[in-house]
Amino acid sequence: MPKITYVAVDAAERTIDVQAGTSVMRGAVFNDIDGIVAQCGGNLQCATCHVYVDESTLDKPEPIQPNENEMLDFTACPRRPNSRLSCQLTVTEALDGLIVHLPERQK
């Protein structure tokens, strides 16, 4: 299974085997990783599953789609060039090794 590393605000890291086909958001929620709210359950409605993709793994995810791009302007923590909504990052073998940093808050 692809391995995804989640880095908390306090730099604590956890690497999880996440099943292909699910999302980076669900990978966190299903492994009790705090820091992702995902209030709408992954339906691209709430912008509360914001993550920063580590610069070293920026080439792994698929490009941002227009709706995600618009929603990213409304995250609770500032948008940066490496910002993504983790519900839109579908886990595939191509994501193996992805590192995401969690923001200070989601709402």
Next chain:
Amino acid sequence: MAEGAHPDSVVIVGAGQGGYQTAASLREHGYRGRLVLIDAEDELPYEKPPLSKAYLKGEADEAQLWLRPVGYYARQSIELVAGSVTAVDPAARTVRLADGSEYEYGHLVLATGATPRTLGVPGAGLRGVHTLRTAQDAAALRTSLGAARHAVVVGAGFIGLEFAAAARRAGCEVTVVEALDRPLARVVSARTAEHFTRLHRREGSRLVFGQGVAALHGDERGAVAAVELADGARLPADLVLAGIGVIPRTGLAAAAGLRVSGGIVVDARLLTSDPHISAIGDCAAFPQVRSGNRLRLESVQNAVGHAELVAARLTGESRGYRELPWFWSDQFATTVQIAGLDEGHDTEVVLGEDPDAFSVLLFRGGELQAVESVNRPTDHLASRQLLDRGIPLNPAEAAAPGFTLREHLASHRGEPAVPVG
């Protein structure tokens, strides 16, 4: 410390979005007492929105609906109990289950939700006649959709239209029958409703307005075969969905002597008429911040917002509920998002020239009440912030050439938030 905070045990009746969130938020707030989450459905707590969307289309399976994996509840010491609560005894502070077992509570949270209305016409009990509320309902519908050819949807609300879209995508001939003269009459403006009429017709569904259903007729095997309309017309049907609204589950509350009126009556802190019992989500009639009207709202946002407030109160942080309501629905490739609550508007301003991507701003007395956005997510998120922070906007400003919600919000960034209401 807030009155009634830190009870030694919390029992939650109903493990839908609101019940689950109350338990989860209590633990996040550091609550250490006993926590019992009871539901008659023997399922792990799951999300409902996908049931009429991705799940129905076969794009998600049961496990993907779970809010948390099974191990979460044990790790958080949340007792999941599968059982039907038959009585609440407010004097003894106990709830009784159908199997005779009893649970004592320091505080009780009623998150009992709602039950779909069923068609009160002859033939409503035929095989192939469905409602859509639970995972079990959705599983039955998903199976039936595979073999169905003629689907008739009674009621053009969100559930009816979302199901109609899924049935059309599954290759069914679809007819939607609505008693009123337009779809979504309770929830969106006429302009937004008109968009959905066009969308469903363009996708090949038939929409019939101003018509009630008189009867359902079956074949010799007891399966539905036709829907008879009030004017006598018969529509062939091998699958019927009744999407005609829900009835809040207030029976337990009423039997326990709590005030019930169009829902379980709660105050701004979401307390019922008994200080040891809260009610949240679809079943709770609570005062609206702006109007003071006591209303029930049926949405994920409402259930989660209520749950978080009750969890905060039970751990010592009491406040009044003032979260901005928001809703969404996906049908075909269209998303409609609603920010705020339209309790009657006198002025509309439409943003956007594209008939398939626009926002309708609804004003009352010169004040923005709600914004409906069709395929305009930026407008929706900007509206939520504008309404939430009480940033003023009048119809003339909104109608000015070149106006955008996003720029209006940006021009007020950094200003102190103005209390709403």
